Every structure is written in structure tokens, then in C-alpha cells.
Amino acid sequence: MxxxxxxxxxxxxxxxxxxxxxxxxxxxxxxxxxxxxxxxxxxxxxxxxxxxxxxxxxxxxxxxxxxxxxxxxxxxxxxxxxxxxxxxxxxxxxxxxxxxxxxxxxxxxxxxxxxxxxxxxxxxxxxxxxxxxxxxxxxxxxxxxxVPLPDDDARLHIFDICTKQLLQNGLMESDVDIQTIIQTTNGLTGSHIEKIVRLAIINAMRRDILSRGRLNITEEESEQLRVCNEDFKEALQKVLFAERTEL
Ligand SMILES: Nc1ncnc2c1ncn2[C@@H]1O[C@H](COP(=O)(O)OP(=O)(O)OP(=O)(O)O)[C@@H](O)[C@H]1O
Ligand SMILES: [Mg+2]
CATH class of the missing domain: 3.40.50.300 (P-loop containing nucleotide triphosphate hydrolases)
Structure with a gap:
């Protein structure tokens, strides 16, 4: 051969x-x-x-x-x-x-x-x-x-890779509706999924900082951070909107 x-x-x-x-x-x-x-x-x-x-x-x-x-x-x-x-x-x-x-x-x-x-x-x-x-x-x-667009299974797999550390550290809330995220990202790529997870973390951090009313957060406090469904929903909307306006 x-x-x-x-x-x-x-x-x-x-x-x-x-x-x-x-x-x-x-x-x-x-x-x-x-x-x-x-x-x-x-x-x-x-x-x-x-x-x-x-x-x-x-x-x-x-x-x-x-x-x-x-x-x-x-x-x-x-x-x-x-x-x-x-x-x-x-x-x-x-x-x-x-x-x-x-x-x-x-x-x-x-x-x-x-x-x-x-x-x-x-x-x-x-x-x-x-x-x-x-x-x-x-x-x-x-x-x-x-290297085609990822199907549902592949997007779920990529989502799992991107959220592995969050899960391991207990930082992901159980209300996160993974099914909806996977369905709504039909036609999008691994790069979009990675971005959605990154934005969701930023949303959670912003919410955390606002609720504490100060920027300097201790290590213990950072361990209390929770990324929840609302953070993902907002991130998803942002990425979908950016995608639509780009087309
Ligand atoms: N199949 C995948 N598995 C895991 N992560 C992925 C996958 N596809 C994309 N990603 C995420 O998206 C990021 C961007 O992917 P990458 O730069 O390899 O895409 P690309 O196909 O080279 O895009 P381009 O054609 O724009 O150069 C990766 O660093 C990774 O975080
Ligand atoms: Mg490339």
C-alpha cells in the first residue's frame, strides 16, 4: 500500500x-x-x-x-x-x-x-x-x-470536552439544559460550542462579581462560582446572533 x-x-x-x-x-x-x-x-x-x-x-x-x-x-x-x-x-x-x-x-x-x-x-x-x-x-x-459540521452526537461530545473541567470542579449547575443547547446549535461548529461555554463562564463570573459588589474575589469565593442554565442561554443567544448577522 x-x-x-x-x-x-x-x-x-x-x-x-x-x-x-x-x-x-x-x-x-x-x-x-x-x-x-x-x-x-x-x-x-x-x-x-x-x-x-x-x-x-x-x-x-x-x-x-x-x-x-x-x-x-x-x-x-x-x-x-x-x-x-x-x-x-x-x-x-x-x-x-x-x-x-x-x-x-x-x-x-x-x-x-x-x-x-x-x-x-x-x-x-x-x-x-x-x-x-x-x-x-x-x-x-x-x-x-x-471534516464536516458536527452532528448532534459530535456536538454533545465537544460540549462534554469543553465543560469537563467545570463539571470536575463542581462549578456547573444541574439545571443546565444540555439537550436544548445541542439542538439549538444544529449547523454550528465545535468552535461555536467552545465559545458558548467560554461566554457562559464569563456570564457567571459577571453575575458573581455584581452580586458581591466588588471585584476582588477570594479563592474560596471563586470556588462558589456556579455556571447555570441562564448563563448558557445568554451565551447561546449571543453566538447565534453573531452568526446570523455575519451571514
Ligand atoms: N471537533 C472538535 N472537538 C473539540 N473541539 C473543537 C472541535 N472543533 C472545534 N473545536 C474547538 O474550536 C476551536 C477552533 O477549531 P479550529 O481552529 O481547529 O478550527 P478550524 O477548522 O481550523 O477552523 P478554520 O477553518 O477557521 O481555521 C478549537 O480550538 C476547539 O476549541
Ligand atoms: Mg484552522
Whole structure:
């Protein structure tokens, strides 16, 4: 079976692609090199080929030195679509030269004369159709994994992860209507759920401070904080409202 040299995590914003890329690296016990799409142009300007080459240099060095026994290297290209845009006939004249040279260099590295077997490329994108298809051909970043919007079960699971510490510390009131939160967040992402929990905690803290009438709260008092259904309801409304006005 052919080993994938690269995988592309593709899905809507906030579904956990960057988190998954980092988690894969953690599970494989590798400290990844991370290239964030939007930062590339300021960081790589004028020396983009060299920068891309240097990303692969450690892996090449290890492979030459240790061969089969080389340790695994991971490069994460976060928001790959903004690094390697598809070339279209219409925008050929206005294409960004930096983008072109980064894409070309990346292809060179992936195809290299000496194939590199000790590297895993993880790309993330929410616009797979805008990525230069040359990058996604067999032997390159040829495994595309869909990261879809979470269904009810997945949202419940994410909610559980986000509230685990609250529960463990006994800070979550039993009146929290988890079912309603899960149903109302249909169509939203893990990132929204995380935000709802964060806002609910802030609401509870605000309520606590207001009821005490002072800002300096002792450690014992902070342990009495309770995040209740009302805090979640308010947080949910805020996130839903922000979502609707953004559309
Ligand atoms: N499946 C998930 N499980 C647990 N937490 C999640 C999940 N999806 C999203 N989150 C939460 O949302 C945050 C944002 O997710 P992340 O940045 O990975 O999304 P993304 O898919 O990379 O979004 P974008 O396309 O906008 O870059 C995570 O740090 C995490 O707190
Ligand atoms: Mg991301």
C-alpha cells in the first residue's frame, strides 16, 4: 500500500481542522513545523523558495543520515488555500508571484529526485476547490479527509470536552439544559460550542462579581462560582446572533 506523503483536512471554518492537525502531531509525538497561510507572505517575501526548501531540510538530512530509521517529520500548512491558489486563465496576469514560486517550490520538494519517506505533510483548508490541483495529485498531498459540521452526537461530545473541567470542579449547575443547547446549535461548529461555554463562564463570573459588589474575589469565593442554565442561554443567544448577522 502506498504511504500518504500528505493529507489535506478539508471542511467549513471552525470544525477543528487545525486542532486535528496538531493532535495528529501530538499522537505521533512529533513537534511539527507550522506554516500559517496568511502569515506566509510577510514572512517569506523575497526568499520564499529558500524558506520552503529549509522547511524540508531537516527531514532530508535525517533521511540521508539514518535512512529507514529516520524519525518522522511533520509540516503543517495551515490554510493551504491561501498559500497555493489554483491558477486560472482569467487571473493569470494578476497572479501573485510569491504564491507561484511557493507552489512551484513545494511541488519540487514533494517530487524531489530523492523521494522523502520520513515526512508527513498536513494541510488544512476550507476552500479545497481553490487549491492548485497539481498539489493534490497522486504521490503529493493526495489524501483529502473531509471534516464536516458536527452532528448532534459530535456536538454533545465537544460540549462534554469543553465543560469537563467545570463539571470536575463542581462549578456547573444541574439545571443546565444540555439537550436544548445541542439542538439549538444544529449547523454550528465545535468552535461555536467552545465559545458558548467560554461566554457562559464569563456570564457567571459577571453575575458573581455584581452580586458581591466588588471585584476582588477570594479563592474560596471563586470556588462558589456556579455556571447555570441562564448563563448558557445568554451565551447561546449571543453566538447565534453573531452568526446570523455575519451571514
Ligand atoms: N471537533 C472538535 N472537538 C473539540 N473541539 C473543537 C472541535 N472543533 C472545534 N473545536 C474547538 O474550536 C476551536 C477552533 O477549531 P479550529 O481552529 O481547529 O478550527 P478550524 O477548522 O481550523 O477552523 P478554520 O477553518 O477557521 O481555521 C478549537 O480550538 C476547539 O476549541
Ligand atoms: Mg484552522
Amino acid at each position: 502506498h504511504k500518504p506523503r500528505g493529507v489535506l483536512l478539508s471542511g467549513p471554518p471552525g470544525t477543528g481542522k487545525t486542532l486535528i492537525a496538531r493532535t495528529i502531531s501530538e499522537i505521533l509525538n512529533v513537534k511539527p513545523k507550522i506554516v500559517r497561510g496568511p502569515e506566509v507572505f510577510s514572512r517569506f517575501l523575497g526568499e520564499s523558495e529558500e524558506k520552503i526548501r529549509s522547511l524540508f531540510a531537516d527531514a532530508r538530512y535525517d533521511q540521508e543520515k539514518f535512512g529507514e530509521n529516520s524519525k518522522l517529520h511533520i509540516i503543517i500548512f495551515d490554510e493551504l488555500d491561501s498559500i497555493c491558489k489554483r491558477r486560472t486563465q482569467t487571473d493569470a496576469s494578476t497572479r501573485d508571484n510569491v504564491q507561484d514560486s511557493i507552489t512551484a517550490q513545494l511541488l519540487t520538494e514533494l517530487d524531489g529526485l530523492e523521494p522523502i519517506n520520513n515526512i508527513l505533510i498536513i494541510g488544512t483548508t476550507n476552500m479545497v476547490e481553490t487549491i492548485d490541483p497539481a498539489l493534490l495529485r497522486p504521490g503529493r498531498i493526495d489524501l483529502v479527509i473531509d
